[in-house]
Amino acid sequence: MSGNFDLHIVGAGGHAKVIIELARAAGWNPIGLLDPAPVGSTVLGVPVVGDDSVAPQLFEEGHTAAFVALGRNDLRRRIGLRLRTIGFRMPTLVHPSAVVSPSATLGDGIAVLPQAVIHSCVQIGDFAIVNTAAVVEHDCVIGAGAHMAPRSVMGGNVTLGEEVFFGIGAVARPLSVIGARTIVGAGGVVVGEIPGDMVAIGVPARPRARQ
Structure with a gap:
């Protein structure tokens, strides 16, 4: 057993x-990576053990915790849901330097990175x-699979x-x-409402349809 x-x-x-x-700082021990890279290659001392198709076997062997470290929002969410269906626990990882209100509600598989601040009554969806x-x-609400990039700020x-x-x-x-699924560009300032499936850039951010 793991x-x-x-x-x-x-x-x-x-x-x-x-x-x-982040996992190490939060008290976890990363022991294997699931990726198409060559088996046995390493990243920061953690070996690749196969791609994500080996996940059911790992779970059967007693490895019960996993985390999806993919930047693409839809893919991270989709793989996370599949791993949870297999039975994996999907921990939320919070860096010790982050500040998270005790009244905030965080879902599964969330990454909260150094010096992030999450205030009262915030709700953050899985992954x-x-x-x-x-x-x-x-009182902000962040949907499942969303990504707040470095130094971004959401008002109440x-x-x-x-x-x-x-x-x-x-x-x-x-x-x-x-x-x-909207993308807000670097440095954009959102005032009011931006529809879904848009790209919004500028000050104020102006939406246009995604290509």
């Missing part, structure tokens, strides 16, 4: 490096990322839909709503 804090991670790229170090130094103010009562990418340094005014 140890209580052993963890398999899906991915072996740049985001996986971040998650390996989201709250990246380095991002700020989520009171902002809603991010499922699988939204909220870019580096982006800002949302209080009460703003950003629809599912």
Whole structure:
């Protein structure tokens, strides 16, 4: 049987490096990576043990915790749901330097990276990322699979839909709503509502249809 804090991670790229170090800081022991990279190759000392097709076998062998370290929102969410269906526990990883309100509600498989701040009564869906130094103010709702990039800021009562990418340094005014799968570009300022499946850039951010 695996140890209580052993963890398999899906991915072996740049985001996986971040998650390996986050997991260690949060008290977990990454013992294997699931990725198409050659078996036996390593990332920060963690070996690739096969691609994600080996997940059912690993679960049968007693490895019960996994985390998806993929930057693409839809893929991270889809693989996370599949692993949870197999039976894996999908822990939420919170860096010790992050601040998370005790009244916030966090789902499964979420990454909360260094110096992130999550304030009162926030709700964050499964497999989201709250990246380095991002700020989520009171009563915000972040949908499943969404990604708040480094140093992005959401004012109070902002809603991010499922699988939204909220870019580096982006800002949302209080009460703003950003629809599912929309991309807000780096430094964009959201004022009001942005529909789903858009790309929004600029100050204020102007939406246009995704190509």
